[in-house]
Amino acid sequence: MNNNIVEVINLTKQFKNTPVVNDLSFSVSKGEIVGLLGANGAGKTTTMHMMLGLIKPTYGQIKIFGHDLDSQKNKILKRMNFASAYQSLSHNFTVQENLNIFADIYEVEKSKQRIEYLLEIFEVSPLRNKLTGGLSSGEKTRVNLCKALLNSPELLLLDEPTASLDPYIADKTRQILAQMQAENNMTIINTSHNMIDVHELCHRILFMQKGKIVAQGSVGEIMAKFGSESLDEVYISLSTNDSIYIEEVKTLK
């Protein structure tokens, strides 16, 4: 039986004839935590936004939970969620009001308890009556994560989830995500420039360059393949060396 939660098939996105994502194919199994890595402009966020239906692919198909995203978007979106360090909830509402609104939009059962639980574990309970617009970026990020976990998603997409968090909260966030993943067998796709996130969370990583996957495997496999002692080294080599890109794309083909 096919255990794939996500299937991305020959996905291409061109903006003004410039390919940002280029014939990308990959799949993610149930319960996997996959890191989507790459330098700025590699196509990670565009790929993620296509998986949320926010950007229309030029070519290719995305299947989530076995359904075609284009034709069954709302059915799919009900079972997944997304958080990014670069978004916020409505500034003119308190944290509690924002979460209540999204709990209703996602039709979360026992929403009161769920909100309480999430506010508690992300240590943002004292902020519940504050206007979201007045929060610091780190606080906003944690509230975003609460929103993203409201509907107990089967698939969670995270765009640099710890980018604006201090080391203590970032560590705590990784622990919470790992714990929730283990408890619910949640599938997570995570883009990050923080290699600690990748080391601690990801079962598998996909390295992207110029809209293509140029390397994939577990953290150990990737480091062994490139003869590096750290993921940072691999990251820098792949981001700066075009010959690796050409070689790896050929090999993967």
Next chain:
Amino acid sequence: MTLRPLRALIYKNSIIWLRSGFRLADFVFFPMVDLAVWGFVTIYISQISHALPSVFIFMLSAIILWTVQFRAQQAICLSFLDDIESHNLLNIFIAPVGVVTHIAACYLVGFLQALFVFILQAVVAYLGYSFSFAVIGLPCTLLFLNLLFMGWSIGLFSTGLLIRFGHTSATLIWVIPFFLQPLSAVFYPVSVLPHWLQIISLCLPPTHVFEGMRQILATGRMDWYHLQWAFLLNVLYMLFASAIFKYLYEEARKHGSLTKYGT
């Protein structure tokens, strides 16, 4: 799907008006200022020109009804503008709720706001100028509905521009109604316009609403000809606005505007 998401969106779109002093001022204060200014101007004109007393009620009725269309449009656009300003647009568009539900919530909030301001202005006009909107009678409901529909159409069109072009198009939210106002024969009969402008004016639903309104005030009876045209044109405008919105939404997805302006 239950009504729970729709209820949440209606709540969200209503509350954003109450949380900002500037929006609240825009919502309540400026319609009152409009009413006061136009009321005093028409009193003055009536006094110095010994014009027909009906000029006064024409003007007051026109300003009150015009606000209906303006409010209905603003409610739709500003809900989306607030999400863009808060960087919340992505959360809204990735929620498992169709665009139709978002629009329906905005329409309902637009209706409630238009109704609230309409009643408020009617009460103030009665207390301040002893002008009773009851002179229009029941057809007033049909005039109100036609202006509401037109407000919804303009709102949908402006929102399409907003999600496709972002903040740069926000000015149009305020400009479009004021561009349409002189063409819609709000404060004067369509006959005073040059012939070529009359042709354009008669293609706009509000023109028929205000012509109908003046006829009721002048003769005491409703001319169904104008109302029929207003309804027919409103159906066409609504279909056109829906098609344009759908096109602009798909273009926004194609060009990545939702993510560009939403984060």
